[in-house]
Amino acid sequence: MGEKIEKELKWAVLGTGIIANEMAQALEKMGKKLYAVANRTHSKAVEFAEKYGVQKVYDKIEDMFTDEKTDIIYITTPHNTHIKFMIEALKNRKHVLCEKSITLNSEELEEAVKIAKEKNLILGEAMTIFNMPLYTKLLEIVNSGKLGDVKMIQVNFGSYKEYDMNNRFFNRNLAGGALLDIGVYAISIARLFMTSKPDNVLSQVKYAPTGVDEQASIIMMNKEQQMSTIALTLHSKQPKRVVIACEKAYIEITEYPRADKAKIVYTETGEVEEITAGMTSNALQYELQNMEESVKTGINKMKLEYTIDIMDIMTKLRKEWGMTYPEEE
CATH class of the missing domain: 3.30.360.10 (Dihydrodipicolinate Reductase; domain 2)
Known part of the structure; x- marks a missing residue:
């Protein structure tokens, strides 16, 4: 019997602000590269990709959700945009790590949790604590x-x-x-x-x-x-x-x-x-590692019940x- 080969999970990030930069650096510390990036301003995504050697820049944000190669999407855009992007990602069978606050309110969160459960996906809030x-x-x-x-x-x-x-x-x-x-x-x-x-x-x-x-x-x-x-x-x-x-x-x-x-x-x-x-300096790395482990084992380690x-x-x-x-x- 050959040993179990664990597929390397591919991450995409939505947004190119401070947190997205920290996330790309955290993946580098883990010996990985960020696979893809999307941003409302396309030129910022291109700059970000050059800075971190990101393989793919999407022309339109929508393309991020349908890319079959992506496993996990990290959403780092303003709070009020989270739910729309989260639903798109989950409907397209992507696991989602989302910046806090994960949604505006509990109705939005209920909707996202329901889709994640139906499609057997890991949903987590990027809560360092x-x-x-x-x-x-x-x-x-x-x-x-x-x-x-x-x-x-x-x-x-x-x-x-x-x-x-x-x-x-x-x-x-x-x-x-x-x-x-x-x-x-x-x-x-x-x-x-x-x-x-x-x-x-x-x-x-x-x-x-x-x-x-x-x-x-x-x-x-x-x-x-x-x-x-x-x-x-x-x-x-x-x-x-x-x-x-x-x-x-x-x-x-x-x-x-x-x-x-x-x-x-x-x-x-x-x-x-x-x-x-x-x-302290590895805060984002711990989030990404726990998210990857959740995806690989199917057991959500991201404390979603507390987020709710x-x-x-x-x-x-x-x-x-x-x-x-x-x-x-």
Whole structure:
């Protein structure tokens, strides 16, 4: 018997921004080349292909979805375009990794998940937190029970963005706002360490001049009565910091979206333990590797069930705020 030959999976990327560049570099670190690229502005796709030795540039975005050689498409375009491209890709039997936020709302996500299930495809959100080795390690520690139960999670994320109403952060036509852009990280890390989905969610919101959410505070509780408090802002800097408070210790992580180290402070002794795993600079590589493994084994490692929970929470919040995007009206 010959040994099983695993076919090399071919990746295509839609978009040529910062994330697409990081993705092409991550594939190079894995000893692979990006197979194909498409972009709304064709000349940008050509430049990108030259930079990374990409074999194929599509003349039209639509051609990307029907190319039989492509296995996985990574969608890195603005939030409000995701669902349209995702459906096209899935209908053409392509596995999809999509930038966060994966969709605008839970109805869109339900539709994509349904198609992926029908066609037996892997769908994943490119959420670094779900793929960083540090969190696998920390979850093992928490689940071992040695820190006691998780009681309270505090999460901050604040960036200072100029009030430039053309950039995507504050642009309602590009699905701007704090919740979909940075809140998705904060809610993701809280959900990861909570035993079940929060079913009691309260919030306050402050709007930017364009009518998108600029700042929000969110408190969440689940049936186990674990609680989480989240503070988000797009117009003032605060540390990207999370504190996971357990009965016998707390875990503190800074720069948590791509963290590779954490500290555990033990309540009784004050002893501090450093936990390290993975490397911040390899964040995209971990996502791509987990996506490839999911495709090869048919078992989704991308934590789609958490992505669904998080999208439900964000959709419910925006409904309460009365904040919609043009595509939803």
